[in-house]
Amino acid sequence: MQHPNKKITDLRRLRKLYEDGAVFTAFDTETTGVSPTNSRIMEIGAVRFTKDGILSKWTHLFDPDQILSPFIIGLTHITQEMVDAEDPISMHLPSFIDFIKDTILVAHNAQFDLNFLNAECELCHMPVTKNHAVDTLQLSRIIFPETESHKLDFLADYFGIDKGSSHRAFDDAVTCMELFKKCMER
Incomplete structure (x- = not known):
């Protein structure tokens, strides 16, 4: 499934939006696998911000109602016990959709996260998101072609961005926000 969100790829337009105080939401998902057809979101982290700073966090x-693989547990440090103690995404997805309302979404490899988010919206019988989106993976390839890798972890190290707990949704969302700001300031 391809997400219906419109990507903003015009760098001048994007910088103007940023400088004019547009509200962005950097977000990340942690999932039980790589395909939204048979995997689920188990964590979402997001930070709403402008060029002047963070406005709010989510x-x-x-509980993805799936058994987590040892690989996913090792990657994210999210355990089966942790997710089993939580509500299903359907209980909180309306709150997240409200949080991102009227903002431009920012994600690293945005298509992955948006495909999962919209698949969850469909499973919850909610309309899919139609926010404009910016992909910091694509943006970094345009603005920083000299870097040997464009993975979020590598770019965070390259620019001295504090990664927090890598492969946890909120910390990755904050890292993505900081990378986006570096892109806008270049």
């Missing part, structure tokens, strides 16, 4: 773990 983070939540969910």
Whole structure:
């Protein structure tokens, strides 16, 4: 499933939006696998911001109603016990959709996160998101072609961005926000 969100790829337009005080939401998902057809979101982290700073934060773990693989547990440090103690995403997705309302979404490899988010919206019988979106993976390839990698972890190290707990949704969302700001300031 391809997400219906419109990507903003015009760098001049994006910088103007940023400088004019547009509100962005950097977000990340942690999932039980790589395909939204048979995997689920188990964590979303997000930070709403402008060029002047953070406006608000949103983070939540969910019960994906699936058994987590040892690989996913090792990658995210999210355990089966942690997700089993949580509500299903359907209990909190309306709150997240309200949080991102009227903002431009920012994500690293945005298509992945948006495909999962919109698949969850469909499973919850909610309309899919139609926010404009910016992909910091694509943006970094345009603005920083000299870097040997464009993975979020690598770019965070390259620019001295504090990663917090890598592969946890909220910390990755904050890292993504900081990378986006670096892109806008270049």
